[in-house]
Amino acid sequence: MTITDESRLQTATAPAIAADAEELARMRRRRAEKIGQWVLPALVVVLTIFAWDRIVVINEIPHYILPRPGLVASTLIEDWPILFQSLLVTLQITMGALAIAVLGGVGLAVLFTQSRWIEMSFFPYAVILQVTPIVSIAPLIFIYVDSKIAGLLICAWIVAFFPILSNTTLGLNSADHNLRDLFKVYGATRWQRLRFLQLPSALPYFLGGLRIAGGLSLIGAVVAEYVAGTGGIGSGLAFRILEAGYRLNIPRMFAALLLIALAGIVIFASLSFLSHMLLRKWHESAIKRET
Amino acid sequence: MTAQAALRSSAPAGERPGLLSMAHVDKVFGRDVVALRDMSLEVGQGDFISLLGPSGCGKSTALRLIAGLSHPTSGSIRWAQDRVDGDLSVVLQEPTLMPWATVAQNVWLPFRLHGRRFRAVRDEILEALKLVGLEKFQNAYPRELSGGMKMRVSIARALVTRPRLMLMDEPFAALDEITRFKLNNDILAMREKIGCTVIFVTHSVFESVFLSDRIVIMAARPGRVIRELRVDEPYPRGEAFRTSADYAAQCRAASEALKEAMGAHDDH
Numbered sequence: 001m002t003i004t005d006e007s008r009l010q011t012a013t014a015p016a017i018a019a020d021a022e023e024l025a026r027m028r029r030r031r032a033e034k035i036g037q038w039v040l041p042a043l044v045v046v047l048t049i050f051a052w053d054r055i056v057v058i059n060e061i062p063h064y065i066l067p068r069p070g071l072v073a074s075t076l077i078e079d080w081p082i083l084f085q086s087l088l089v090t091l092q093i094t095m096g097a098l099a100i101a102v103l104g105g106v107g108l109a110v111l112f113t114q115s116r117w118i119e120m121s122f123f124p125y126a127v128i129l130q131v132t133p134i135v136s137i138a139p140l141i142f143i144y145v146d147s148k149i150a151g152l153l154i155c156a157w158i159v160a161f162f163p164i165l166s167n168t169t170l171g172l173n174s175a176d177h178n179l180r181d182l183f184k185v186y187g188a189t190r191w192q193r194l195r196f197l198q199l200p201s202a203l204p205y206f207l208g209g210l211r212i213a214g215g216l217s218l219i220g221a222v223v224a225e226y227v228a229g230t231g232g233i234g235s236g237l238a239f240r241i242l243e244a245g246y247r248l249n250i251p252r253m254f255a256a257l258l259l260i261a262l263a264g265i266v267i268f269a270s271l272s273f274l275s276h277m278l279l280r281k282w283h284e285s286a287i288k289r290e291t
Numbered sequence: 292m293t294a295q296a297a298l299r300s301s302a303p304a305g306e307r308p309g310l311l312s313m314a315h316v317d318k319v320f321g322r323d324v325v326a327l328r329d330m331s332l333e334v335g336q337g338d339f340i341s342l343l344g345p346s347g348c349g350k351s352t353a354l355r356l357i358a359g360l361s362h363p364t365s366g367s368i369r370w371a372q373d374r375v376d377g378d379l380s381v382v383l384q385e386p387t388l389m390p391w392a393t394v395a396q397n398v399w400l401p402f403r404l405h406g407r408r409f410r411a412v413r414d415e416i417l418e419a420l421k422l423v424g425l426e427k428f429q430n431a432y433p434r435e436l437s438g439g440m441k442m443r444v445s446i447a448r449a450l451v452t453r454p455r456l457m458l459m460d461e462p463f464a465a466l467d468e469i470t471r472f473k474l475n476n477d478i479l480a481m482r483e484k485i486g487c488t489v490i491f492v493t494h495s496v497f498e499s500v501f502l503s504d505r506i507v508i509m510a511a512r513p514g515r516v517i518r519e520l521r522v523d524e525p526y527p528r529g530e531a532f533r534t535s536a537d538y539a540a541q542c543r544a545a546s547e548a549l550k551e552a553m554g555a556h557d558d559h
Contacts, residue, residue, distance in 0.1 A: 178387040185358050185381050186404045200391045282390045282432050
């Protein structure tokens with residue numbers, strides 16, 4: 001609250017007030033927590049890598065079973081041209097699928113809220129599509145779809161679109177009913193209600209769905225590449241992993257795996273950032289509380 | 292005659308030119324829940340009418356019918372002159388603001404829904420915010436405001452189109468007593484300036500006597516009008532009225548009428 005904030009600010013800057021021991025302890029704790037948030041995970045990673053390296057050395061494990069972390073890193077650098085090309089292909093499929101999932105998910109959600117009949121008729125099919133494992137649908141898709149790229153996109157889309165659809169539908173339907181009444185009193189058209197009330201209400205829900213969908217479309221793209229196999233499109237990261245596996249090139253498998261994991265983290269982080277930027281001014285989820 | 296002129300002419304309540312008339316309105320929910328039975332009400336231009344009664348007496352239902360949010364089962368609700376955009380506005384029990392929009396954008400809403408651009412109505416928006424004393428907060432978001440301030444924004448949004456009729460559904464019920472007194476004073480001051488007709492739903496005898504010149508007492512099961520009281524104290528009313536013996540007497544009369552309404556179960 002703006003007014004109380006100002007008064008709190010004044011008391012905070014007033015020098016005469018003695019510091020409260022309990023408050024000081026709380027502030028110290030919070031500062032320590034803030035540092036720990038970054039330092040602890042980093043420490044665990046460093047320790048894990050060190051332990052991994054020691055285990056390989058002490059047990060004399062051959063590099064075609066478990067490579068040392070250093071070897072994975074040098075493979076990543078040496079094979080970078082090939083791996084980077086593959087990463088781009090996988091990312092293209094992932095982003096393409098995510099884009100179509102957003103269009104399809106939001107489009108269907110809007111259609112659903114315009115008519116309960118449409119929602120009742122089609123929602124079960126969306127669920128069926130969601131609960132059927134993609135690996136069991138993918139072979140069929142690659143039989144019927146000639147273009148491998150299109151096939152990969154469809155697979156990744158099937159996995160990614162459901163969270164967007166279900167979250168956006170929920171969001172569109174959860175607009176404040178008092179605001180709905182108000183819009184009605186002011187004679188809002190259906191389009192105005194959608195544009196000015198339902199879509200903004202659905203935004204936090206949609207963004208939640210988008211974060212899940214980002215990770216899922218990467219999974220969808222990788223799984224589809226596996227199913228599509230080595231025939232023809234040997235260029236995505238999943239293919240590199242398969243290929244390296246056949247050749248017992250374990251360091252490269254690890255390097256490719258690392259890239260996929262990093263890609264997933266980057267996708268999640270950037271979608272979280274997008275969500276934060278869009279909601280930070282007004283939505284509870286993005287507002288930092290003082291206590 | 293405009294609503295403002297009607298207010299200034301200070302014709303006694305009940306003799307002002309008509310604004311809206313409810314005639315023998317029934318509202319039935321489901322198969323047989325009678326929410327409102329045979330309600331008739333002549334609303335004059337410049338009236339400040341309170342609908343006062345216990346829960347379930349149909350006062351909110353009556354307001355929703357007038358707002359056009361639902362339709363009478365039988366009977367009619369007619370405006371004396373044709374209604375145009377912006378003639379009718381509502382203030383609900385909750386401030387009902389859009390959390391993603393700034394204060395000014397929230398107040399813009401009625402205009403926006405009538406296709407007016409923000410820049411074209413900026414002056415009206417600022418004027419309305421000035422009326423409720425929030426012109427400094429035009430760029431704030433609702434979450435930054437206190438409950439009373441949110442309600443002021445809600446009132447500014449209702450005032451911004453200079454409506455002929457403003458419907459208020461227990462707008463201050465959720466506020467603390469001090470804030471409520473202040474907003475009661477303010478709502479009367481605002482009405483002096485823009486001169487609209489108000490229909491005000493409330494649980495509070497004190498609020499209804501302080502604010503209105505006509506108090507319609509309603510009873511529950513089935514919801515219906517029991518009787519109407521007049522409060523002849525001229526506007527503007529202020530703290531002097533709130534502490535006067537006359538006010539106390541009027542409150543007592545309204546309380547007694549309300550008690551009668553609470554006891555009057557119609558068991559047919």
